[in-house]
Amino acid sequence: MGGDHGTHVTVPAALRFLDDHPDVSIVLVGMPDAIEAELKASHRTVGPRLRIQAATEVVTMDESPQSALKNKKNSSMRVAINMVKAGEAHACVSAGNTGALMATARFVLKTIKGIDRPAIAKMLPTRKNTWTCVLDLGANVDCTPQHLVQFAIMGAMLVSATQQKSRPQVGLLNIGEEEIKGNEVVKEAAELLRQSNLNFYGNVEGNDIYSGVVDVIACDGFTGNVALKTSEGLAKMIAEQLREEFQRNWWSMALAGLAWPVLSRFKKRVDPRRYNGASLLGLNGIVVKSHGGADRMGFYWALKQAVNEASAGVTQRIAEQVQQELALLGAMPVAAAAASDSQIS
Amino acid sequence: MGGDHGTHVTVPAALRFLDDHPDVSIVLVGMPDAIEAELKASHRTVGPRLRIQAATEVVTMDESPQSALKNKKNSSMRVAINMVKAGEAHACVSAGNTGALMATARFVLKTIKGIDRPAIAKMLPTRKNTWTCVLDLGANVDCTPQHLVQFAIMGAMLVSATQQKSRPQVGLLNIGEEEIKGNEVVKEAAELLRQSNLNFYGNVEGNDIYSGVVDVIACDGFTGNVALKTSEGLAKMIAEQLREEFQRNWWSMALAGLAWPVLSRFKKRVDPRRYNGASLLGLNGIVVKSHGGADRMGFYWALKQAVNEASAGVTQRIAEQVQQELALLGAMPVAAAAASDSQIS
Numbered sequence: 001m002g003g004d005h006g007t008h009v010t011v012p013a014a015l016r017f018l019d020d021h022p023d024v025s026i027v028l029v030g031m032p033d034a035i036e037a038e039l040k041a042s043h044r045t046v047g048p049r050l051r052i053q054a055a056t057e058v059v060t061m062d063e064s065p066q067s068a069l070k071n072k073k074n075s076s077m078r079v080a081i082n083m084v085k086a087g088e089a090h091a092c093v094s095a096g097n098t099g100a101l102m103a104t105a106r107f108v109l110k111t112i113k114g115i116d117r118p119a120i121a122k123m124l125p126t127r128k129n130t131w132t133c134v135l136d137l138g139a140n141v142d143c144t145p146q147h148l149v150q151f152a153i154m155g156a157m158l159v160s161a162t163q164q165k166s167r168p169q170v171g172l173l174n175i176g177e178e179e180i181k182g183n184e185v186v187k188e189a190a191e192l193l194r195q196s197n198l199n200f201y202g203n204v205e206g207n208d209i210y211s212g213v214v215d216v217i218a219c220d221g222f223t224g225n226v227a228l229k230t231s232e233g234l235a236k237m238i239a240e241q242l243r244e245e246f247q248r249n250w251w252s253m254a255l256a257g258l259a260w261p262v263l264s265r266f267k268k269r270v271d272p273r274r275y276n277g278a279s280l281l282g283l284n285g286i287v288v289k290s291h292g293g294a295d296r297m298g299f300y301w302a303l304k305q306a307v308n309e310a311s312a313g314v315t316q317r318i319a320e321q322v323q324q325e326l327a328l329l330g331a332m333p334v335a336a337a338a339a340s341d342s343q344i345s
Numbered sequence: 346m347g348g349d350h351g352t353h354v355t356v357p358a359a360l361r362f363l364d365d366h367p368d369v370s371i372v373l374v375g376m377p378d379a380i381e382a383e384l385k386a387s388h389r390t391v392g393p394r395l396r397i398q399a400a401t402e403v404v405t406m407d408e409s410p411q412s413a414l415k416n417k418k419n420s421s422m423r424v425a426i427n428m429v430k431a432g433e434a435h436a437c438v439s440a441g442n443t444g445a446l447m448a449t450a451r452f453v454l455k456t457i458k459g460i461d462r463p464a465i466a467k468m469l470p471t472r473k474n475t476w477t478c479v480l481d482l483g484a485n486v487d488c489t490p491q492h493l494v495q496f497a498i499m500g501a502m503l504v505s506a507t508q509q510k511s512r513p514q515v516g517l518l519n520i521g522e523e524e525i526k527g528n529e530v531v532k533e534a535a536e537l538l539r540q541s542n543l544n545f546y547g548n549v550e551g552n553d554i555y556s557g558v559v560d561v562i563a564c565d566g567f568t569g570n571v572a573l574k575t576s577e578g579l580a581k582m583i584a585e586q587l588r589e590e591f592q593r594n595w596w597s598m599a600l601a602g603l604a605w606p607v608l609s610r611f612k613k614r615v616d617p618r619r620y621n622g623a624s625l626l627g628l629n630g631i632v633v634k635s636h637g638g639a640d641r642m643g644f645y646w647a648l649k650q651a652v653n654e655a656s657a658g659v660t661q662r663i664a665e666q667v668q669q670e671l672a673l674l675g676a677m678p679v680a681a682a683a684a685s686d687s688q689i690s
Binding site: 238 | 470471472483486487518520521527528550551552553555556564566568570571572573574575576577579581582586587590591600603604606607608610611614615
């Protein structure tokens with residue numbers, strides 16, 4: 001039901017996904033009227049691989065997580081997450097309110113043993129045509145070194161499970177000028193990561209998100225969110241400027257027409273819809289958040305991310321690795337005093 | 346003397362700059378032999394608008410700020426900053442070691458009364474073909490709300506002086522998801538900024554660096570550095586992908602040839618050399634840091650930034666505005682306990 005376009009995007013994307021993935025079943029959770037209207041518009045009906053699960057409420061995009069938790073116990077996102085909890089679904093995908101989704105998922109599914117805070121992770125493309133998993137992207141504004149280590153473990157397990165890499169390289173986001181080596185939290189996290197079982201590369205800088213030098217980059221949610229949004233803003237500006245130059249006069253427009261196959265291949269490579277689908281990691285169940293503004297193709301990719309995670313058993317992998325690391329690092333006591341709690345908890 | 350290319354870049358850039366700016370005089374500070382060799386290679390000699398000031402040492406790119414301060418009292422950067430202090434130069438431009446430059450500038454010039462920490466600021470381009478001044482970009486990893494307010498003041502004064510904007514709009518970098526409103530430092534800084542004389546827009550997100558919605562964005566140096574480096578990495582990836590698509594086969598290469606005027610105009614717009622020159626703000630004197638890897642054109646732009654600041658009297662403007670704000674905000678006591686000191690101090 002969520003996102004800027006609601007069922008108008010989610011239902012057609014789900015139908016297309018069903019067609020392309022014969023081994024997948026989908027449950028559309030939400031207001032039956034809205035869903036049925038969309039099915040009708042697509043000339044489709046429910047069947048063995050497609051059913052509707054009714055919910056009577058919808059969490060709005062600007063609702064507080066607290067309000068969603070307290071007052072919307074029969075919301076579409078709550079019902080969907082309940083299904084994951086009950087084992088009736090392998091994963092939940094939502095384009096709705098991020099904070100409410102995270103709070104609900106955390107409340108219903110609980111965090112994996114050994115994980116203090118769930119994190120939001122995303123796969124971003126690199127110059128080497130590989131992917132970098134970056135987390136946290138906004139769930140935890142203040143983090144302890146232990147939280148950053150937990151993010152690193154979760155990211156590494158996501159990559160090893162979904163990208164078939166046995167020992168993903170993990171970097172710690174820092175500011176790399178030789179004379180400024182980051183804050184105390186990052187320094188201590190680096191120390192812990194060096195002691196861990198992870199394949200720790202060391203500190204990386206912002207540009208390394210796109211350099212492909214590591215598979216996973218761990219950072220606090222404030223920095224990660226700024227890096228992600230900065231990237232969105234810059235990509236938009238560059239795309240606009242390229243378009244403007246090709247639309248400047250009849251000659252450049254003619255060239256754009258001629259160069260269309262080249263430009264469209266380029267556009268496809270940098271298309272942010274291909275990277276849609278952020279994972280809420282560290283929970284006892286798979287939850288994927290689609291960008292609220294995603295179109296059908298974007299939501300389709302979020303569904304793909306969820307299916308990949310479910311097929312690869314990401315939750316189980318994280319749970320196992322955390323236990324190993326906890327044993328190694330002596331249960332990593334969380335310095336609770338050093339970081340205020342997440343605001344969405 | 347500094348940067349990846351030393352006098353091979355700085356001297357020719359300075360000569361070109363002299364030719365283009367008949368009202369500017371330049372003092373080349375460093376090892377006389379190296380400078381004279383470059384002058385000779387360019388068939389130039391010293392004269393009324395160009396002289397050499399000898400220095401016997403050079404701070405290396407990987408030297409610690411402490412070592413530079415203690416052991417290199419006759420380094421080119423120290424001598425150049427001494428000249429600013431003595432009123433023999435209006436500004437100092439260096440492509441050298443950032444931490445050493447900042448530490449030396451702070452030690453020699455001291456901070457402006459009311460400013461606790463100097464900050465590194467840069468003008469970045471926007472979708473509206475305007476500029477956003479972003480600071481701090483890495484000098485201060487941990488910041489109090491008061492530091493962020495001081496950064497906002499310094500950025501606003503830089504913009505009002507060099508961009509002829511009487512009341513620049515100031516934004517505070519935050520993570521804008523409705524349910525996650527940033528950490529305590531940012532919240533308190535927003536409160537202080539609302540009480541200030543500045544034209545405070547409110548919170549902005551990473552994408553707003555390039556949206557042009559505000560003229561100034563204040564943030565801590567960790568986040569700012571990550572945002573800047575992330576941008577560099579993404580721009581590089583996008584440029585490479587565009588090039589790859591145009592080099593894929595003979596047809597796309599022919600198109601690239603035809604579209605060269607369009608592509609080169611685009612390239613010029615996104616050319617990072619045009620944005621070279623970061624300002625060390627908050628000091629009793631003007632110091633501009635050129636990217637260590639800058640070429641001649643890049644260093645030329647850093648010289649331009651310094652001349653613009655000197656002509657506009659940025660230092661004086663910051664000093665005046667800080668006094669006004671201090672009076673208004675009741676001297677803004679710095680919560681020293683809440684933030685460890687800058688590592689380059």
